[in-house]
């Protein structure tokens with residue numbers, strides 16, 4: 001239309017991507033609109049796969065619904081923050097107090113908020129590759145430069161500490177760690193966690209520790225909080241929430257706990273409080289589920305042992321993927337995902353997003369390409385192991401069929 005100005009997205013979004021819900025999902029939705037049934041192994045959303053939040057959590061929300069009509073304290077309601085503080089106390093972080101906890105609309109909101117308050121234009125932030133891509137996107141959105149460090153597939157996907165060191169410049173301000181990891185399912189050893197904290201300590205970096213899968217551990221894997229080793233001399237922000245272990249993605253309830261030299265970080269924490277105030281508060285009904293979730297019987301324990309759905313499905317997916325010629329998958333020790341490698345000699349893929357779209361069109365199966373997790377080469381993809389074993393088996397059979405045609 002002559003004379004009218006085009007309305008464009010802001011330049012701030014230039015480097016912001018979130019492929020987990022990007023063009024591939026749009027293509028899947030187009031196919032569904034045409035009447036096709038697509039098997040979706042792309043998003044870690046528990047409810048559509050028949051997982052339910054503990055009843056006591058729902059009851060707690062219902063019981064408090066009537067008194068949840070007002071805004072709460074912007075950092076969150078007192079019982080929820082107390083429960084979070086006590087959880088970390090019980091994990092050995094005995095000095096954690098209610099004041100150290102901010103409740104948010106999921107970890108997602110808190111990732112964006114804590115980075116917005118911290119990052120200045122051009123600051124370099126170390127982010128794992130592969131990563132949960134919200135981290136890279138949120139660093140870019142806040143004006144920073146994400147610098148990706150390599151997690152080493154040949155070493156159980158543990159972060160490569162030497163690679164991290166080599167990427168530190170005088171402009172590096174923070175280190176993001178995702179443990180247990182999405183998309184790889186790695187749970188970092190104590191030595192690696194200590195090594196990461198040691199790097200942060202020596203280079204004066206703030207730690208952003210995304211530990212949302214801390215309770216989803218298999219085969220005796222042990223999770224070590226970064227905050228334990230960061231002690232009182234490294235500022236550490238620890239993130240977790242109800243979405244995964246408590247199967248309540250839609251309630252939007254998460255938290256960040258701040259530990260370390262808080263006096264030195266007073267200015268940053270003031271900024272964080274400002275941003276927290278500006279978004280008023282997190283969804284109040286869901287905050288009433290937090291104390292109930294964290295106390296008492298922990299039903300997650302049933303899901304992560306043999307016979308439990310999380311355990312059986314993750315193990316099955318990993319095995320079936322490993323059975324495909326030219327495909328190898330490091331067995332996940334935690335979380336809900338498999339991140340298999342496609343041997344480039346067998347599958348010479350140049351554009352993994354195009355590869356995944358081709359597979360979607362041919363087999364009606366939706367996975368996410370590895371470069372969508374900021375992986376360096378187009379030779380991986382991620383499978384979400386949430387569908388039941390029957391559907392997972394069918395889905396991975398379809399992947400195997402597709403790969404067979406791709407091979408020849």
Ligand SMILES: Cc1ncc(COP(=O)(O)O)c(C=O)c1O
Pocket residue numbers: 044105106107108109132178181182210212240241242243249252253254
């Ligand atoms: C590593 C990681 N961090 C954060 C989130 C976001 O969680 P929330 O639902 O609390 O926003 C996810 C969701 O998949 C995740 O995998």
